[in-house]
Amino acid sequence: xxxxxxxxxxxxxxxxxxxxxxxxxxxxxxxxxxxxxxxxxxxxxxxxxxxxxxxxxxxxxxxxxxxxxxxxxxxxxxxxxxxxxxxxxxxxxxxxxxxxxxxxxxxxxxxxxxxxxxxxxxxxxxxxxxxxxxxxxxxxxxxxxxxxxxxxxxxxxxxxxxxxxxxxxxxxxxxxxxxxxxxxxxxxxxxxxxxxxxxxxxxxxxxxxxxxxxxxxxxxxxxxxxxxxxxxxxxxxxxxxxxxxxxxxxxxxxxxxxxxxxxxxxxxxxxxxxxxxxxxxxxxxxxxxxxxxxxxxxxxxxxxxxxxxxxxxxxxxxxxxxxxxxxxxxxxxxxxxxxxxxxxxxxxxxxxxxxxxxxxxxxxxxxxxxxxxxxxxxxxxxxxxxxxxxxxxxxxxxxxxxxxxxxxxxxxxxxxxxxxxxxxxxxxxxxxxxxxxxxxxxxxxxxxxxxxxxxxxxxxxxxxxxxxxxxxxxxxxxxxxxxxxxxxxxxxxxxxxxxxxxxxxxxxxxxxxxxxxxxxxxxxxxxxxxxxxxxxxxxxxxxxxxxxx
RNA sequence: GGCGACGUAGCUCAGUUGGUGAGAGCGCUCGACUCAUAAUCGAGAGGUCGACAGUUCGAAUCUGUCCGUCGCUACCA
Numbered sequence: 001x002x003x004x005x006x007x008x009x010x011x012x013x014x015x016x017x018x019x020x021x022x023x024x025x026x027x028x029x030x031x032x033x034x035x036x037x038x039x040x041x042x043x044x045x046x047x048x049x050x051x052x053x054x055x056x057x058x059x060x061x062x063x064x065x066x067x068x069x070x071x072x073x074x075x076x077x078x079x080x081x082x083x084x085x086x087x088x089x090x091x092x093x094x095x096x097x098x099x100x101x102x103x104x105x106x107x108x109x110x111x112x113x114x115x116x117x118x119x120x121x122x123x124x125x126x127x128x129x130x131x132x133x134x135x136x137x138x139x140x141x142x143x144x145x146x147x148x149x150x151x152x153x154x155x156x157x158x159x160x161x162x163x164x165x166x167x168x169x170x171x172x173x174x175x176x177x178x179x180x181x182x183x184x185x186x187x188x189x190x191x192x193x194x195x196x197x198x199x200x201x202x203x204x205x206x207x208x209x210x211x212x213x214x215x216x217x218x219x220x221x222x223x224x225x226x227x228x229x230x231x232x233x234x235x236x237x238x239x240x241x242x243x244x245x246x247x248x249x250x251x252x253x254x255x256x257x258x259x260x261x262x263x264x265x266x267x268x269x270x271x272x273x274x275x276x277x278x279x280x281x282x283x284x285x286x287x288x289x290x291x292x293x294x295x296x297x298x299x300x301x302x303x304x305x306x307x308x309x310x311x312x313x314x315x316x317x318x319x320x321x322x323x324x325x326x327x328x329x330x331x332x333x334x335x336x337x338x339x340x341x342x343x344x345x346x347x348x349x350x351x352x353x354x355x356x357x358x359x360x361x362x363x364x365x366x367x368x369x370x371x372x373x374x375x376x377x378x379x380x381x382x383x384x385x386x387x388x389x390x391x392x393x394x395x396x397x398x399x400x401x402x403x404x405x406x407x408x409x410x411x412x413x414x415x416x417x418x419x420x421x422x423x424x425x426x427x428x429x430x431x432x433x434x435x436x437x438x439x440x441x442x443x444x445x446x447x448x449x450x451x452x453x454x455x456x457x458x459x460x461x462x463x464x465x466x467x468x469x470x471x472x473x474x475x476x477x478x479x480x481x482x483x484x485x486x487x488x489x490x491x492x493x494x495x496x497x498x499x500x501x502x503x504x505x506x507x508x509x510x511x512x513x514x515x516x517x518x519x520x521x522x523x524x525x526x527x528x529x530x531x532x533x534x535x536x537x538x539x540x541x542x543x544x545x546x547x548x549x
Numbered sequence: 550g551g552c553g554a555c556g557u558a559g560c561u562c563a564g565u566u567g568g569u570g571a572g573a574g575c576g577c578u579c580g581a582c583u584c585a586u587a588a589u590c591g592a593g594a595g596g597u598c599g600a601c602a603g604u605u606c607g608a609a610u611c612u613g614u615c616c617g618u619c620g621c622u623a624c625c626a
Contacts, residue, residue: 013626054626125624136624155624163550163622193623213554217621220552228623256626301623328554329620365574366562371555372619379561386575390588398585405584445563448573458589467584481584532586 002041004282004289007034008263008321009048010299011096014075015056017346021330023086024363024373025296029327029443031088032364033292035497036438036446039516045283047266049094049101050076053239054255055136062176068238072097082347086356087500092270096240096255096262100272104265105258106243108314109189109232113244117192117313118232120246125235126154126166127184130177134235135166140181142169186235187247191257193227196309200227203308203320213297213370214326218304227305232257260307263293264318284319292441293324300326325441328368333376345377353377353542357499358384358534364447364498381537392454392495393502393534398461399484400509400530406470410485410525411478419464420483426456427490428518434494435516450494457487482521490518502533 009030012018034046052072061068076095083093094101112118126135140154145168149157154166166172166181174181201222207215232254233242239252264284271280283289293303308320332344350359362383366373403410413420430453437446461484470477489510496503496513503513509528510521 011626015626051626056625134624138625156622166624217553221623224552225623230623234624254624256624259626297620298626301621302626306623331619370563374561382560382575385586389586394586394588396585398588400585402584448563451574455590459591461584462582462590465582465584467582470584534586536586 004043006283006291007046008293010295011051014050014072024330025327026294030294032497051259052097101265124183126181128174130179139175140166142172188231188233190229191232197226361388381539403527410521411482413482423460453491
């Protein structure tokens with residue numbers, strides 16, 4: 001009955017503030033799924049952490065005249081604060097900067113070196129003689145050979161859109177120092193991903209239940225070109241240190257090789273803080289466990305191709321990803337959200353403008369599960385006001401108010417009619433539907449099922465008119481209102497994964513939700529005069545002093 | 550350039566392996582109700598499913614071409 005579920009969530013990059021697109025892409029869906037799985041009785045381990053390595057962090061640190069550690073700490077702390085505010089229910093949220101993570105990464109590296117899936121190769125790369133370091137492609141600028149645009153990057157020309165190699169650029173210059181980069185030999189370790197092309201192809205072969213856009217993408221990648229070997233070290237002094245000294249100083253493990261290992265190291269770190277330090281094995285070496293990875297579509301190759309290959313090369317017995325329900329992008333009025341380009345809202349801006357559960361509702365109702373989904377400040381406000389507040393918030397308030405005014409407690413519901421039973425059956429049906437949808441990570445549909453339950457209760461109230469009945473027949477009025485309250489008690493289970501903060505407010509009145517089922521409200525439960533779960537957004541005021549839409 | 554996705558009611562989106570008259574939410578119109586955060590409930594209007602051609606007894610669903618939007622392209626993560 002109870003089975004282990006690993007909820008593995010993309011590691012946010014601690015190089016800058018994240019935006020609402022990241023929340024929609026990974027953190028919110030992961031949290032909804034994890035909360036549901038816990039209520040469904042499964043053993044959930046939900047892990048992630050800040051990815052604190054990589055070049056963008058060191059470049060930003062240089063720009064600001066601070067250390068890379070300062071940048072990593074700043075954004076890691078920002079993320080921690082935001083997860084708390086958003087109600088993301090981690091079991092362990094750590095970073096790739098821990099000594100433990102370095103040990104796990106080095107252990108995996110050594111095992112793969114030993115069994116021949118990592119080897120050493122020499123290549124030529126551009127080197128900045130002034131900054132005294134090797135340059136990633138995108139830190140080299142120059143004139144585009146195709147369109148003569150003067151500020152083309154080494155990886156791509158922003159003017160004509162063509163993909164470039166840094167050696168294509170006319171008059172290349174370093175973005176760091178403006179110096180002319182020179183080609184210099186450098187030695188790196190390579191992971192032999194090509195060794196795993198066939199196995200990964202076979203692994204993907206039985207994933208027909210994956211989202212089509214995910215499966216199409218990785219299958220065509222593997223089938224057409226196969227996997228290519230990739231350098232997994234970089235000329236940097238910021239990152240996980242190499243466990244061997246073959247390359248000399250100034251080389252570190254590449255951020256992407258180590259970031260995905262975080263799923264394993266964070267699971268172990270979690271277990272080490274419990275009574276059973278080996279408990280992580282319940283998820284990683286258990287054929288009955290299920291691993292679900294929540295990521296944006298930009299991370300698909302790393303999670304569906306490279307990470308499984310790394311795991312296979314490390315240990316044949318270790319658990320591979322079971323599902324990677326990657327989300328597409330949220331766009332803001334047609335443009336891809338980007339904090340650096342000022343498109344869309346940062347997490348802090350979203351939290352400032354909206355009540356948390358309202359924001360969670362609006363984002364969950366618009367998750368880009370199948371295709372890019374367009375949202376805006378007005379759209380979020382509309383979802384909150386016209387859907388969440390009007391249908392669910394108002395329903396809770398109207399029923400609690402009537403029960404409070406007429407009885408002050410949950411009345412007796414003896415003598416229910418077929419009409420009353422039909423309502424409860426409708427709620428139970430909605431709970432089953434929501435359970436099915438969320439299990440399959442169809443979270444928009446799951447939320448819709450919850451709303452269906454709420455609308456069924458509203459329709460029941462309009463049909464039975466308890467506010468009239470209670471005047472002439474208090475006993476029948478009590479049955480109607482008690483039934484409505486029982487129905488709400490069921491509907492709130494379906495809403496609980498999406499709206500954890502208002503769920504807690506209801507917990508104080510109706511008791512905690514402990515399982516995915518409708519539980520009758522005990523007769524005599526005191527019902528005080530309610531305060532609304534949510535408040536409406538003042539759209540005009542919002543747009544008047546907001547220029548970020 | 551290559552690869553991929555998308556283009557369905559005013560808006561945001563669903564439409565399993567092609568099959569009775571094309572859907573949801575919101576908005577809009579009309580009606581009901583007035584317990585509730587001017588909330589709710591019911592009914593209705595509204596679409597030649599981007600364009601063109603083809604396959605088929607039958608296509609939003611398959612094929613081709615075109616138009617438009619977007620993403621990826623392995624050293625951004």
